[in-house]
Amino acid sequence: MFENAGRTEISSLGEFGLIEHLSKNFTIQNNTQLGIGDDAAVITPTEGYQTLVSTDLLVEGVHFDLSYFPMKHLGYKAVVVNLSDIYAMNGKPKQVTVSLALSSRFSLEAVEELYAGVQLACERYRVDLVGGDTSTSKQGLMISVTAIGEAKSADIAYxxxxxxxxxxxxxxxxxxxxxxxxxxxxxxxxxxxxxxxxxxxxxxxxxxxxxxxxxxxxxxxxxxxxxxxxxxxxxxxxxxxxxxxxxxxxxxxxxxxxxxxxxxxxxxxxxxxxxxxxxxxxxxxxxxxxxxxxxxxxxxxxxxxxxxxxxxxxxxxxxxxxxxxxxxxxxxxxxxxxxxxxxx
Amino acid sequence: MFENAGRTEISSLGEFGLIEHLSKNFTIQNNTQLGIGDDAAVITPTEGYQTLVSTDLLVEGVHFDLSYFPMKHLGYKAVVVNLSDIYAMNGKPKQVTVSLALSSRFSLEAVEELYAGVQLACERYRVDLVGGDTSTSKQGLMISVTAIGEAKSADIAYxxxxxxxxxxxxxxxxxxxxxxxxxxxxxxxxxxxxxxxxxxxxxxxxxxxxxxxxxxxxxxxxxxxxxxxxxxxxxxxxxxxxxxxxxxxxxxxxxxxxxxxxxxxxxxxxxxxxxxxxxxxxxxxxxxxxxxxxxxxxxxxxxxxxxxxxxxxxxxxxxxxxxxxxxxxxxxxxxxxxxxxxxx
CATH class of the missing domain: 3.90.650.10 (PurM-like C-terminal domain)
Incomplete structure (x- = not known):
């Protein structure tokens, strides 16, 4: 019993409870009309700008090793590497979605740490978390992030x-x-x-x-x-x-x-x-x-x-x-x- | 040796070769300026429309069982369930990104089947495949899809x-x-x-x-x-x-x-x-x-x-x-x- 002190099972919250719990501290600051909480996020495109979309997958054992990669850093990095793709188009990132597949070995506390990193990245880079999906996995942790940004057509660097x-x-x-x-x-x-x-x-x-x-x-x-x-x-x-x-x-x-x-x-x-x-x-x-x-x-x-x-x-x-x-x-x-x- | 007849290892193509190979039959038909092939896709938002974004994760053993789920159907379904979220906002889907994590048990032929389903869905629903990421996984198959759509502000049903x-x-x-x-x-x-x-x-x-x-x-x-x-x-x-x-x-x-x-x-x-x-x-x-x-x-x-x-x-x-x-x-x-x- 004492082994589990400080460990909350994710299943105790359920999928919707988990998303709500993890996203409650996030605020919206860009051209996001509606973030998490409906079938889709709603974004108001800035007039005269193109929309940029990029997506990346991080897989445990392939892209990161949790024996030395702190969960908070991982959440931060997962967001940052996607924002980097938007900057690489000479654009400005505005929104991200973050999806997770988690095996039962991850506690709620571990996922909270990961989201603390996601939040830090969102704050530092001024992007809005607007969606995501969470699921169990048979083994390991997988993070899928999509970044959405904007640039004027003439500025985009291909x-x-x-x-x-x-x-x-x-x-x-x-x-x-x-x-x-x-x-x-x-x-x-x-x-x-x-x-x-x-x-x-x-x-x-x-x-x-x-x-x-x-x-x-x-x-x-x-x-x-x-x-x-x-x-x-x-x-x-x-x-x-x-x-x-x-x-x-x-x-x-x-x-x-x-x-x-x-x-x-x-x-x-x-x-x-x-x-x-x-x-x-x-x-x-x-x-x-x-x-x-x-x-x-x-x-x-x-x-x-x-x-x-x-x-x-x-x-x-x-x-x-x-x-x-x-x-x-x-x-x-x-x-x-x-x-x-x-x-x- | 004969056991491997008709089986091509994904590693023989490499990550970039794989994406190129899988996406070569896809065509762009919407407001997509640039699809796959750069750091980010470029989309021209339709004037007066909002952008809708939705994302879903499908995990083997959780959301589907490959012992009876054909790969082509799986690719089709992975796209369709995301488009459904855009229709549920009273909007029209325009683009999707499809990311895959695959264990070594999947051959190139299996992934081609999955993409045939993705392509069929893209054609039927008139959406453009504009991005994605592929990676190995330690176990099983995971599919992460993000759908992007449009709707006039007054039409959106929350x-x-x-x-x-x-x-x-x-x-x-x-x-x-x-x-x-x-x-x-x-x-x-x-x-x-x-x-x-x-x-x-x-x-x-x-x-x-x-x-x-x-x-x-x-x-x-x-x-x-x-x-x-x-x-x-x-x-x-x-x-x-x-x-x-x-x-x-x-x-x-x-x-x-x-x-x-x-x-x-x-x-x-x-x-x-x-x-x-x-x-x-x-x-x-x-x-x-x-x-x-x-x-x-x-x-x-x-x-x-x-x-x-x-x-x-x-x-x-x-x-x-x-x-x-x-x-x-x-x-x-x-x-x-x-x-x-x-x-x-």
Missing amino acids: RSGAKVHDLVVVTGDLGGAYCGYQLLEREKRVYLDNPSVQPDLGGFDYIIERQLKPEARKDIYEILKTLHIKPTAMMDISDGLASECFHIGKASQVGMSLYEEKIPIDPSTYNFARELDLDPTLCALSGGEDYELLFTIDQSDFKKIEHHPDFSIIGYVNEKSDGMNLITKSGNKHALKAQGWTAF | RSGAKVHDLVVVTGDLGGAYCGYQLLEREKRVYLDNPSVQPDLGGFDYIIERQLKPEARKDIYEILKTLHIKPTAMMDISDGLASECFHIGKASQVGMSLYEEKIPIDPSTYNFARELDLDPTLCALSGGEDYELLFTIDQSDFKKIEHHPDFSIIGYVNEKSDGMNLITKSGNKHALKAQGWTAF
């Missing part, structure tokens, strides 16, 4: 607009989330081998945060507006820089050349990669989950971002026939490989 | 608008999907006991179809317009008539009285329920999954639908303090119980 001679730009730094994942996996193995050993995460707060609590680059939307830059193509870096370059290349029918030395890598990412005998560049190229933005701009915009601390110009767009290339620090040109992380 | 003295109306007939489920479960048990016995489904095609291939009432949207009726409240019947009456009652702060003899039940539903010693009325009240529409109308609209074959007037709205009641065939008044099907 993957398909990159032109030869455009510059290739990334925000922030890359490889951190992947190194954070490697660190957490390492400490998990150490713990499983010997539960009395305390995890050694010291000095690597940054990469752990990149993995457990990624942020979407909502600031870039404003910065680009202020600088009067419209990216010719844009997407977010969820599967790794190389993989995303191939996506833009394919959609725009172009190739790219990236300079290894220009790829932004945080010192703690670099140091941790070295500690693990990993190539920091490869972590940045193939790691994924950094949720930075990758975009291309016309050369005439070069001066506007040349010294901007949020941007790194990492290469240029070339003819499709010239392929996807990485120019190494030693000056050699290699064919870039798309080794994006895949859920299959 | 759950909250029912007024005392309104009439309570349902479309079609009820209890069939539940009886179909009972029949399929019975034949499954028979088969498991003795695999040489052929399933005995004869004469019950209708209730099986109600379970395996439900349709959303897209015709009602047009009929109501033609009749110049705007429901004061509306929702779709996914969890059972009784449960939905309670939802409208709660949202509208009213009670209802239903006449048992007015609840529409198809003869094959009635006969099958009797065969299984089930109460047909209880099947209709608590069965769920019929995806018919439940709505309330002002008494002044009575003449317009009095003899309409698609509608049954089953009761009236009363004061909240008078509660939710069922008036039996023998004239007795009982308190209605919400025994809606629940996923917990």
Whole structure:
């Protein structure tokens, strides 16, 4: 009996009770007419804006490991990775729906934690939770999020607009989330081998945060507006820089050349990669989950971002026939490989 | 080796290859600017219309049993039950996103079947597939669908608008999907006991179809317009008539009285329920999954639908303090119980 102290079974609330309970602290602040509580949410589109829709699935054991991923962080991340897709269109997210499938191993308290993370993300990014569905699952936890946003037609940045001679730009730094994942996996193995050993995460707060609590680059939307830059193509870096370059290349029918030395890598990412005998560049190229933005701009915009601390110009767009290339620090040109992380 | 003839592993395509492969036969016909292939879909809202958003989760072993649920039907149903939510707002669905989590037991051919059902639903209901995500799962199949639709603000029927003295109306007939489920479960048990016995489904095609291939009432949207009726409240019947009456009652702060003899039940539903010693009325009240529409109308609209074959007037709205009641065939008044099907 004491084993269950502080544990409330979800079944004690029922499906409707659960949704009502979990969503009661959420408030509506955007163009949402009606959120949760009817057959569908009702949204008033802003005149002259297009609607953007993106959806992502997070599956336990595939996308996250609850032995080190706190439920609150998971709820936060599930929302943020979807918002990132809206920012990647040069749009503003306004609403999300969050659906959960939960095995009986999850208590109400655990789900409340997850929703606390969802709520934090909704508040920070000013989006409204407008719907969702909850169900049992036979095994594990699954989260499905759909994000809805808005952008003016002329502002939308597709993957398909990159032109030869455009510059290739990334925000922030890359490889951190992947190194954070490697660190957490390492400490998990150490713990499983010997539960009395305390995890050694010291000095690597940054990469752990990149993995457990990624942020979407909502600031870039404003910065680009202020600088009067419209990216010719844009997407977010969820599967790794190389993989995303191939996506833009394919959609725009172009190739790219990236300079290894220009790829932004945080010192703690670099140091941790070295500690693990990993190539920091490869972590940045193939790691994924950094949720930075990758975009291309016309050369005439070069001066506007040349010294901007949020941007790194990492290469240029070339003819499709010239392929996807990485120019190494030693000056050699290699064919870039798309080794994006895949859920299959 | 021969065991795998006709079976292609999903991993052979990869995540992006899979999405591309599955969506290649879909065409765009609505206000969709861009469907699958970028970070987000782009939709042009129709001027003067609100956007409606609804989402549902279908989990193997909870919502469907693949031992008798064909993959194509499942894909069809997953879309249809979401469209039903948009029709239940008195709106028109325009787009869907479909996300899948699949264990390794599913072959590419199985997923193609599922998508054939998704495509059939998209064609029949004229909606565009605009996005989705695919992932492995540790166990089983999960489908998450989000439907997006449109309605003029003045046309939207919320759950909250029912007024005392309104009439309570349902479309079609009820209890069939539940009886179909009972029949399929019975034949499954028979088969498991003795695999040489052929399933005995004869004469019950209708209730099986109600379970395996439900349709959303897209015709009602047009009929109501033609009749110049705007429901004061509306929702779709996914969890059972009784449960939905309670939802409208709660949202509208009213009670209802239903006449048992007015609840529409198809003869094959009635006969099958009797065969299984089930109460047909209880099947209709608590069965769920019929995806018919439940709505309330002002008494002044009575003449317009009095003899309409698609509608049954089953009761009236009363004061909240008078509660939710069922008036039996023998004239007795009982308190209605919400025994809606629940996923917990």
